[in-house]
Amino acid sequence: MTGLATHGAIVQFDHVSKSYDPEATKSGKGPAAVNELSLTVPAGKICILVGPSGCGKTTSLKMVNRLIEPTSGRITIDGVDVTTQELTALRRGIGYVIQQVGLFPHQTIGENVATVPRLLGWPKARLRERSEELLALVGLDPARYRDRYPSQLSGGERQRVGVARALAADPPIMLMDEPFGAVDPIVRDRLQNEFLRLQETIAKTILFVTHDIDEAIKMGDLVAVFQTGGVLAQFGTPLDILAAPATEFVARFVGQDRGLKRLSLLRVSDVALQPAVTARPGDSAGDARRRALDDPQRYLLMIDGSNKPLGWVAHGDIPAEGVLSESMANPVSPTVNKRTTLKDALSMMLDADVQTGIVVDRNGAVQGLLTMDAIAGKMREGEHVAAFDHALEPADEIVEPGPIAAEHAEEEVRA
Amino acid sequence: MIPGQPIVDFSWIGSHLPSIGLRIVQHLQLTILPLVIGIVISLILAVWAIRQPRAYSPMTAITGLLYTIPSLAAFAVLRPIFGLTLLTALIPLTTYTLLILFRNFTAGFNAVPAEILEAAEGMGYTRRQRLLRVELPLAVPLMIAGVRLASVSTIGLATVASVLGDQFGGLGQLITEGIQTFFPTKYLLGAVLSVLLAIAADLLFVRFERFVTPWAHARAGAV
Numbered sequence: 001m002t003g004l005a006t007h008g009a010i011v012q013f014d015h016v017s018k019s020y021d022p023e024a025t026k027s028g029k030g031p032a033a034v035n036e037l038s039l040t041v042p043a044g045k046i047c048i049l050v051g052p053s054g055c056g057k058t059t060s061l062k063m064v065n066r067l068i069e070p071t072s073g074r075i076t077i078d079g080v081d082v083t084t085q086e087l088t089a090l091r092r093g094i095g096y097v098i099q100q101v102g103l104f105p106h107q108t109i110g111e112n113v114a115t116v117p118r119l120l121g122w123p124k125a126r127l128r129e130r131s132e133e134l135l136a137l138v139g140l141d142p143a144r145y146r147d148r149y150p151s152q153l154s155g156g157e158r159q160r161v162g163v164a165r166a167l168a169a170d171p172p173i174m175l176m177d178e179p180f181g182a183v184d185p186i187v188r189d190r191l192q193n194e195f196l197r198l199q200e201t202i203a204k205t206i207l208f209v210t211h212d213i214d215e216a217i218k219m220g221d222l223v224a225v226f227q228t229g230g231v232l233a234q235f236g237t238p239l240d241i242l243a244a245p246a247t248e249f250v251a252r253f254v255g256q257d258r259g260l261k262r263l264s265l266l267r268v269s270d271v272a273l274q275p276a277v278t279a280r281p282g283d284s285a286g287d288a289r290r291r292a293l294d295d296p297q298r299y300l301l302m303i304d305g306s307n308k309p310l311g312w313v314a315h316g317d318i319p320a321e322g323v324l325s326e327s328m329a330n331p332v333s334p335t336v337n338k339r340t341t342l343k344d345a346l347s348m349m350l351d352a353d354v355q356t357g358i359v360v361d362r363n364g365a366v367q368g369l370l371t372m373d374a375i376a377g378k379m380r381e382g383e384h385v386a387a388f389d390h391a392l393e394p395a396d397e398i399v400e401p402g403p404i405a406a407e408h409a410e411e412e413v414r415a
Numbered sequence: 416m417i418p419g420q421p422i423v424d425f426s427w428i429g430s431h432l433p434s435i436g437l438r439i440v441q442h443l444q445l446t447i448l449p450l451v452i453g454i455v456i457s458l459i460l461a462v463w464a465i466r467q468p469r470a471y472s473p474m475t476a477i478t479g480l481l482y483t484i485p486s487l488a489a490f491a492v493l494r495p496i497f498g499l500t501l502l503t504a505l506i507p508l509t510t511y512t513l514l515i516l517f518r519n520f521t522a523g524f525n526a527v528p529a530e531i532l533e534a535a536e537g538m539g540y541t542r543r544q545r546l547l548r549v550e551l552p553l554a555v556p557l558m559i560a561g562v563r564l565a566s567v568s569t570i571g572l573a574t575v576a577s578v579l580g581d582q583f584g585g586l587g588q589l590i591t592e593g594i595q596t597f598f599p600t601k602y603l604l605g606a607v608l609s610v611l612l613a614i615a616a617d618l619l620f621v622r623f624e625r626f627v628t629p630w631a632h633a634r635a636g637a638v
Contacts, residue, residue, distance in 0.1 A: 096537035102534025
């Protein structure tokens, strides 16, 4: 359907360093150095390079398509050293998206998207077909957008075009340098979600630079945390990094609220559900009253004929005789499904002021109960490393050592 | 001016249309040739200057210096060498365009945003492709602004080429002859036609710029 058939390639950094003349980097304006970077990005995964300014994450990214040449070490794509490839051929085979998008203002959206296929000499009819296919893929109606100029688009639309342009020649690898950094938070969130959905089908190997740890956690299959001086501080899955920051720097960088951040990565399916004690209208009240005692909170969940929740009945409110009726049920707690993140589930439960959420399947039938205790238990799983927190200074002093150091350097120069 | 005569003798104009037409053609020649040659030279210099930023300052100094040479003096120096030929007029008129054209062309290239150049490089444009397909088209609006200025200034300056006499003199020839023979019709006509030519050239380039850079005039939100 998408016409994007080439799946990701393995990108490997092998002891890659980039050093600059100290005088040139002192101003804090030039590219940052990278120190002995070794990491492997598996095919089809999103690897986020994250860190404060001046940590070398963008430098590392640009060494892959050789906009910057390493001082030492080597970078390979599926085992092939990038320096052995012809420069323009290498770059045409790698998708490249930058924060300012960099669409060509003198070309229509359709022409912009077809940039790399045109450089590769595809026939004209195919260029047009290709750009329409890609526009549709990123959610822009080709008939409406094809003939417009970039100046006629919103920031979010331009970013989508930037992604479409990078994908046009179906490269196995995409380099994305703060691709959603220039749009407002609501648009950014939508673009991130769309991009994750897109990646499920295209399965490219993506190196993605950001300074935003929340974006890193949300977007990354793997996260590489850089610290000033171009040193890789930690490389792992977002859950690993949140659960066990390798150094004090990483602990500070991911923030004190990493337990909460973990909840945004975990889903209802990751916790053990508590079975619900259920009964239907018309069931014997006496029997139901006895069974409600099995529930730790002594509540009975009334369900209808197709197992959809009707409401809660407290043990004390169930009559000793007769049958249950629907009017006894209090309005239900929020329902969640197995795909809901624990963060969203917690938020819904707090909003509704309840201790228990009802987990339902696709048809709305009750599967079990999600309790606050279960969520808290998941949060505590990361706590064995909380020792770092005691070593931390107040968070507002530390977040970005890069620019602060640069400012001091400038002051010294002025003095 | 002879008292009692009207300032403008329209019957003279009516009976001399072919020779007036010839002066206009000569004037266009004195304008278009220096402009075309000036554009070619300035383009080469500007491309060189954006690749070798150190060349920019000396280039502006030289083109500025050339601009300060009085035109009459330039004709006086060149006439003994090239005689009463077109070349004697073309050389100074061309050098006068260089200051404006070189500066505007360089400004046009420098105005191309850095992120667009980076995107082009990152996607695998060769240097030459990037120059021809990205930098040059994006520099066009400022380049045309320079050509507009240079064309208006050259049309005015070309009137001094009357020192070359009948064969290449252009509208300046009408003016000189009118002054020498105390015939206002002739010099006023020369002046008015020169101004009209300048206005026409200016309007033409405005239209041309809109035609070749539709993207620069596309309004936000318009479909």
